[in-house]
Amino acid sequence: MQKEKYSLGNILTNLKIDSLNEMQQASVDANKHHNDVILLSATGSGKTLAFLLPILENLDPANKNTQALIVVPSRELALQIEKVFKLMGTGYKITACYGGHLRETEENNLIQPPAVIVGTPGRLGDHIRRENITTAAIETLVLDEFDKTLELGFQEEVSFIIESLPNIKKRILTSATESVDIPDFLALENPEKLDFLPEEGTPAARLTIKEVLSPENDKVETLFRLICYLGNRSTIVFCNHREAVERTSKMLSEKSIINTFYHGAMEQQERDAALCKFRNGSVNVLVTTDLAARGLDIPNIRYIVHFHLPHTEDSWTHRNGRTARMEASGTAILILSPDEKRMPYLADEVVENIELPATSTIPDKPKWTTIFIAAGKKDKVNKVDIVGFLSKQAHLKKEDIGLIEVKDFFSFVAVVKSKVQNTLEMIKNEKIKNKKVKIDIAR
Template sequence: MQKENYSLGNILTNLKIDSLNEMQQASVDANRQKADVILLSATGSGKTLAFLLPVLEKLDAANKDTQALIVVPSRELALQIEKVFKQMGTGFKITACYGGHLRETEENNLIQPPAVIVGTPGRLGDHIRRENITTAAITTLVLDEFDKTLELGFQEEVSFITDSLPAINKRILTSATESVDIPDFLALQDPEKLNFLPEEGTPAARLEIKQVLAPENDKVETLFRLICYLGNRSTIVFCNHREAVERTSKMLSEKSIINTFYHGAMEQQERDAALCKFRNGSVNVLVTTDLAARGLDIPNIRYIVHFHLPHTEDSWTHRNGRTARMEASGTAIVILSPEEKLMPYIANEAVITIELPETAVLPEKPKWTTLFIAAGKKDKVNKIDIVGFLGNRGKLKKEDIGLIEVKDFFSFVAVVKSKVGHVLELIKNEKIKNKKVKIDIAR
């Protein structure tokens, strides 16, 4: 394998990491010794790098075919892995394939085979059946969050994918739980098992658990008062159903809490907009289903609110895994109606009861608003273009522009709220890259 283009030191520098943690180093070492490795480690502990480094060690720069396939349960996880791999700066190409993305776009990306493909089972299976993915040279298979993939009913599709890979000689499975049997069709050969899960699945000490006792079964008023109490800190509110997500979000909006919602039935652009607004601080409250409990890379989430009690201990663990990541602290808050009791698996924890003040004071409004730009990577538009456009045509200073996210066919940019009206007026007849493009407040 040709390694002159990169080194571990360069990769860590590119990722802004000082050194590998114990779990990541153990994974690198085990994968050098064994063909098949099972890695169990908590959400947020750095599993992505723990399997990407061994994948990278197996890649050969002289081989122009696809060499590694990474199967994930959700498009968000696929995009996160793609982002980390690109940030590593190795010179190898990676492509993400997932539902809700134009298949034609992916087919174009696969014409020149990327060294690594990451994707969801349904879309990967579809591309393999259409022979868009050349499988003959794929030697490494990664199943990230394999327990969730099997739990979501993808077993048949994963079985088809593995049967379609004749040259596999390395398999890496990762999970944040130990609760699932590994299917025979994966044909693991004497796998090395690395277990870095906390003993008995207990949350890390830096995660505080609190409860709020709602006076009535309809807990929305209590949720509203709790958000007012917490202030404008980054908060995810978990509900058990899509309908409840939209209803809860709407009721909070009616009470002047700026929020957004996110669930699996939304169009891809709507999902991207919701997550972008939450990431860039245009909203501080995200109301969601358990879809957001896995794979979302959103830093600095301070509070997890369980508006509905999780159905399983696994769900509890993964929801809470969105906060208290790496060295940060976080708080999980359970809202209990008079008829509800704390789940038995946390009944022995030191749970603090929050007494909400009688008077609710609305939290400070976010300083950012997100603009939607109907142009992206496929239009040859990048972040520098957007900053230049908003600076030159919209007369914004650099500090007036926040997080920018450029997707394939559209982009999102955070702009200081007080300047948005003026900016939209200034740029309404202007062009980006000599093209008239729709720009408006993201919905």
Template sequence: MQQKKHSISQILSNLNIEELNEMQKASLEASEAHKDIILLSATGSGKTLAFLLPLLEEIDWSNKLTQAIIIVPSRELALQIEKVFKLMGTGLKITCCYGGHKREIEENNLIQPPAVLVGTPGRLADHIRRGNITVDAIETLVLDEFDKSLELGFQEEMSFIISSLKNINNRILTSATTSVEIPEFVGLQKPKTLDFLSMQNEESAGLALEWVLSDTKDKAETLFKLLCHLGGRSSIVFCNHRDAVERTSNILSEKGIVNEFYHGSMEQRERDSALCKFRNGTVNVLVTTDLAARGLDIPNIRYIIHYHMPATEDIFTHRNGRTARMDASGTAILILSPEEKLPGYVDGSIVQIDLPEKTVLPEKPKWTTLFIAAGKKDKVNKVDIVGFLSNKGQLKKEDIGLIEVKDFFSFVAIRKTKASTALHLVRNEKIKNKKVKIEVAK
């Protein structure tokens, strides 16, 4: 194996992390002595780095074929892992494959095999069947959030993928729960289990639990009052069904609560737009299904609101994992209708919130999001966008917020007070000598 070209200290510096936590150290140490590892650790505890570092140790830089594959249950999680891997700055290529992404783009990215491949079961299986993925050199298999990717709906594709990988030497399975039996086809051989769940449950002082009683079965009015009471802090509202997500979002909008909704039936651009607006502060409330309970690493989410009761304790755990991540604090709030009771896994002594009679609408967000119809494939990057908006849109540095560049389009947050003038100024201007559509993101 050719000598590695990365150092952990440099990777941590690139990620702005001072040192590995105990779970990450244990994973790295275990990988030196064991071929197969099961890593159980709470959401937000840093599991991505805990499997990427051992994975890197197995990479042979002289080998130009794909050597590691990471299988995840959602496109959001796949994109999150891709982002972390790129920020690590190793120089190794990673390719992300998932449903809703143009297969032609992925096929082009796979012509030169990436060292690491990350994706969802259906899309990865499709590429393997089409011969787009070179599987012979893949020796490391990671199943992130394996409790979800090994559920019955995924098992056929998972079995096909794993059976196609004939030369797996190392397996790392991660989860925030212990609820799933691991099928034989995964091929575990005397795995080393690292269980950090019990320790983190004892130390989870960062997460507070509260509940509020709704006067009626329909909880919309109570949710509205609660969000007013919370005062515009970053909040995710979880519903159990897609139609309930849209209905609840519309009710909040009509009452003056600026929000976005997010669920699996939306087009990819709509999903990207909703998440970007939530990340950059254009909206502080995201109404969603359990699709957002995994794979979203959005900093500073203060409140998780269970508008509908979670179906299982595992779902409750994953929802709550969107807040109080790493060393941050957060609060999970359950809204109960008159006929509902706290689930048995929730301590009955948790604090009940008494909502004030008078409601005051939270202050409106100070940012808006622009959609720019140009992205990575047009050779447009963040520096280009900042330069364009500064020079042509006459925006100052402090007027430009978070920028996200996708393959064919980009989103950028700008001060709401400057949006109208800036849009007028850039209307007939060009980015990279090309005139592109620029508008307020829908």
């Protein structure tokens, strides 16, 4: 039987996991005995695997149609789920559909129906209206981060999607908060609720909370001094507005802090470049809106800096969920101006004050620089091709090449900063896969 190919042991080995955690095992067990399951568990606790395994259990290898649909609030979460599913090595096909991705590419991916589709409400609804997705065989529906998905603006689209699925037998809803009423159109029947949230929704104990008092209402100078104090560590700085993100990033750059910014109004390639540079260590500071508070798969983030105070406790929880994930520790830092006070929901928290030194030393510059290559999966280019190209044409050693990310139509590769200019000079007239493509420092 095909199922032997993807035993749980093989999947865990592929994911480099020793065993399921308590929450994941509870989800697997509950889904065997209940059609509808609501799973509440903290960000970073492994919810993705907790619903992918039950999906897998219900897939029929003889059925060549799409059998499961996963609805998510952001393209980043869709890509993360797609990545985990592929790493599981089951032999089943998955496709991600999201705004900012070429619809023609997705349409081509949907010609041979994937067993599983993951996507954002707007793009999924669009494909269903265009009849690119055959809905008749879809029996499993997952709403991941359903509280966010069902927020104002998504309700109508999610309702349309569900109305378009005539044969749903299983529904799985997951969230890191319990903060939204479940609408009637989901038609849940006696759902089994698994609550693995920390008591009263507090952040995990491994999260340390600190604060810095800014002497001025304009807190950029304090942020600069704080980053100098923290040193060359992976740090996300949260602002409440896109304009503030770009302004703050620019002012940090003017003070010689290497950083990048990220928000929802950027083009997809710009967003991919920003996240890749942060992931691969070309920059250690990411300035962003709450868009980065959910679904980003970036390991080893040490500090979360709340440059602007979060509007809600939910936002506070999700921002901090980017650090102190699984077994790691992390620190959330508030920057308070003279006119600002600590949020009421932190009244019972131990918050340590940081006294910044009088003089600031610029942190060491990152050792990596990210190179952009205008070729990707659709050009039949993969990571092995890129390593071979850089090794042969630029004489780079293995240790000179860092993280490589290959997208549909372009790729990013980290190269030791000291060798970038020489590398670009040596490869400027060379071809990848017999094709001349643009190669330059990622912007």
